[in-house]
Amino acid sequence: MKITNISTIVVNARMRNWIFVKVETNTPGLYGWGEATLEWKTKGVVGSIEDLKPLILGQDPRRIEHIWQIMHRQYFWRGGIVTMSAMSGIDQALWDIKGKELGKPVCELLGGPVRDTLRLYDHLGGGSLELVALRQGKPPKGAAAPAFRMFLLFKVMFLSPKGDLWSPLREAWTRFRLESRPAQGRRACRSGPNEFGPLRAMH
Numbered sequence: 001m002k003i004t005n006i007s008t009i010v011v012n013a014r015m016r017n018w019i020f021v022k023v024e025t026n027t028p029g030l031y032g033w034g035e036a037t038l039e040w041k042t043k044g045v046v047g048s049i050e051d052l053k054p055l056i057l058g059q060d061p062r063r064i065e066h067i068w069q070i071m072h073r074q075y076f077w078r079g080g081i082v083t084m085s086a087m088s089g090i091d092q093a094l095w096d097i098k099g100k101e102l103g104k105p106v107c108e109l110l111g112g113p114v115r116d117t118l119r120l121y122d123h124l125g126g127g128s129l130e131l132v133a134l135r136q137g138k139p140p141k142g143a144a145a146p147a148f149r150m151f152l153l154f155k156v157m158f159l160s161p162k163g164d165l166w167s168p169l170r171e172a173w174t175r176f177r178l179e180s181r182p183a184q185g186r187r188a189c190r191s192g193p194n195e196f197g198p199l200r201a202m203h
Contacts, residue, residue: 001101002026003061006053006090008036008046017042021049021089025061025097032061032096036089041082048079048086056090062101064094 005024010017019042021034038045052071059067071087072079079087099106107113 001060001062003057003059008049010042019045021093023061023090023093023097030097030100032093034089034092036085038082038085044082045085048083052086061094061097067094
């Protein structure tokens, strides 16, 4: 089995672009998908995948560790976050191919599943930044209501009245709106790796 092509698909997701990687083989119908998203570095990651492509075309996609070593060591300079994101997307696609060929979920090839259930969260109101800003924790109505009820955890950015990314008062108010419904058991969470230091992040 040989790798015949590596391509990328960029999907616009409002605040970021999602980068999907497709690795194709010479076995009809057998290909793998990976994701290499790196916020605000879309062109860099797509370009890095194109740079890596000549190294692994013609390789056996089942030799995943061998291909990883080629991507990591072949060039004189070691890669940073852009190159590693590109390698990650390709690596995921190779595992996808391996699992499909063997007829097994990838987790079975990596030691078996770790959890029986997996907690999911709703991010940005299902993709609508405007609805998140307007609702401020209030559940939606109409067609979006059933989807809202499926989730118990919501990842949002707490907006101040001026549109700032974070405001202590706005955060407290939004948390109150989400967490003051004990019967629903919903909680709000936020991420902001560049917005505050380690102590505040732990808090």
